[in-house]
Amino acid sequence: MAMAGEDCKEEIRLLRQQVEILQARVRELEAARRQQLTASQKTTQSQPPWTCEICTYENTGVSPECAICHSAKNNQRWVCHVCGFDNNELTNKCQVCESGNVSSRSHRIVCD
Ligand SMILES: [Zn+2]
Numbered sequence: 526m527a528m529a530g531e532d533c534k535e536e537i538r539l540l541r542q543q544v545e546i547l548q549a550r551v552r553e554l555e556a557a558r559r560q561q562l563t564a565s566q567k568t569t570q571s572q573p574p575w576t577c578e579i580c581t582y583e584n585t586g587v588s589p590e591c592a593i594c595h596s597a598k599n600n601q602r603w604v605c606h607v608c609g610f611d612n613n614e615l616t617n618k619c620q621v622c623e624s625g626n627v628s629s630r631s632h633r634i635v636c637d
C-alpha cells in the first residue's frame with residue numbers, strides 16, 4: 526500500500542508539471558493573439574477620426590461619409606500647426622488660436 530501511495534504522489538507531481546507547461550503555453554498563445562489583435566486594429570484604424578460638419582458626429586477615419594447624416598467627408602480641412610485644431614478649409618485663420626493656415630499660403634511667407 527505504501528508503494529501505491531508513492532506512485533500516486535509521483536503521478537500527481539508529473540501531472541502538475543504538465544499542467545504548468547500547458548498553462549505557460551496558454552499564456553504564450555494569448556499574448557500572441559493580443560499582438561495580432563492590436564496589429565489588425567492598427568491597420569484598420571490607420572486614419573484618424575473626422576468630425577462631421579453637419580451633425581458633428583465623430584466618424585471613423587475609414588468611412589468616406591458620415592454614419593449619421595451621410596454627408597461626404599470633407600478632405601479639405603487643415604490642422605493648425607500651433608494648437609492642432611482641425612479647421613475648416615474656408616477659414617484662413619485657426620478658429621482656436623488664430624494662427625494662419627501655413628499649408629495654403631506657405632509660398633507667400635517670404636513676401637509677408
Ligand atoms: Zn453628419
Ligand SMILES: [Zn+2]
Binds near residue numbers: 609620622623
Ligand atoms: Zn490653432
